[in-house]
Amino acid sequence: MQKHLSANDKPLLELIGIDKSYGPFKVLKNCSLNVRTGETVVIIGPSGSGKSTLLRCVNQLEPADGGDLFFEGRRIDYDKHHVHLLRRDIGMVFQNFELFSHLSVVENIMLAPMKVLGMSRADAHDIAVELLSKVRIPEKADAYPxxxxxxxxxxxxxARSLAMKPKVMLYDEPTSALDPEMIREVVDVMAELSSEGMTSLVVTHEMGFARRAADRIVFMESGEIIENASNADFFGGAVNSRTRHFLDQILH
Incomplete structure (x- = not known):
């Protein structure tokens, strides 16, 4: 079931005219996008279209060459202080997990709350155990990655990202490194978080997730945002011809 969000809600996250180049190659071209509190926005597009780079600019893993980023109405500058504050509120899940192999599952989740938030070991452990139940693997607490x-x-x-109590979750193709039979279990957790109101910005090719959980779908090509449509318009065909062509390729 799609969430009903007021059109008057101010964006929690707003990107205005974001540009990014690597040498002579322009990866992002004047990209503007906003995400409101509780909204799930899915970004799709062909390989090399700039989807992951846009996500990395949001989390300041890549500094944009031009444009502005606003979070909760405040402009974010690329400096250590702003980046540190931003990353406390914006969680990010990558393609390749990036877990610490020498730490158990529960210890991987506990680490950031203890180191960044100054949480006690006992409190961090309680939160980690609770989150493992939330992502449906409480029995794996003492296992290693x-x-x-x-x-x-x-x-x-x-769960590790959720332990920081983020206001936004970013997902960078979180199922791309998984075998097909493992994709559903991750998608189900992501969809459940979205249904509970977690603000999410998701780069993915999983159209089933997009149809099920997205409030809006953004289509990118050659570094530009070509389409920004509601779920109903996107899957109902009320999009431009280039977007329809890409969607036909993905679905068929």
Whole structure:
């Protein structure tokens, strides 16, 4: 069921005219996008279209060459202070899990709350155990990353991000490194978080997730945002011809 969001809600996250180049190659071209509180926005597009780079600019893993980023109405500058504050509020889940192999599952989740938020070990452990239940693998708390499946590792990565109590979750193709049978278990957790009101910006090719959980779908091509449509318009065909062509390729 799609959430009903007021058109008058101010954006929680707003990108205005974002540009990014690597040498002579312009990866992002005047990209503007906003995400409101509780909204799930899915970004799709062909490989090399700039989707992941746009996400990395949001989390300041890549500094934009031009344009402005606003979070909760405040302009974010690329400096250590602003970046540190931003990353406390914006969680990010990557393609390849990036768990610490020498730490158990529960310890991977506990680490950031203890180091960044100054949480006690006991409190961090309680939160980690609770989040493992939320992502449906409480029995894996004492396992190590190489002892669990890829789908389970990605769910641990989601729990690790949630442990920081983020206001926005960014997902960079979170199922692309998974075997097909493991994709559903990750998608189900992401969709459940969206249904509970977690603000999410998701780069993915999983159209089932987009249809099920997205409030809006953004189509990118050659570094530009070509389409920004509601779920109903996107899957109802009320989009431009280039977007329809891409959608036909993905779905058929």
């Amino acid at each position: 190489d002892e669990i499946s890829g789908g389970q590792q990605q769910r641990v990565a989601i």
